[in-house]
Amino acid sequence: MTVRIKQLEQFVKDDPDDPFNIYALALEYQKFDIPRALALFEQLVTHHLNYLPTYYQLAKLYEVTGDTDKAILTFEKGRIIAQSIGDYKAMRELKSASSELDQ
Secondary structure, three states: OOOHHHHHHHHHHHHHOOHHHHHHHHHHOOOOOOHHHHHHHHHHHHHHOOOHHHHHHHHHHHHOOOOOHHHHHHHHHHHHHHHHHHHHHHHHHHHHHHHHHHO
């Protein structure tokens, strides 16, 4: 376990309700432990629905693991949430990523 992972895990422990801490930890894990990263990103979309960066990263991980259907669904969920909260830039990015994958 890297020093960075230990530091981020402490941040999550200290403030478990801050989605950024979990997100940052998941980004670190995706470098060498995809199942752990997936679990953390899935935790975020379950408990922090409006944390938009998660949808892109989670969908990309699904794509890497070969689960294209889950990737497309995740991009679409993120797009719908982005639209509902008025984040049109994120909405366009998620729609574009989904369209590229769906071809």
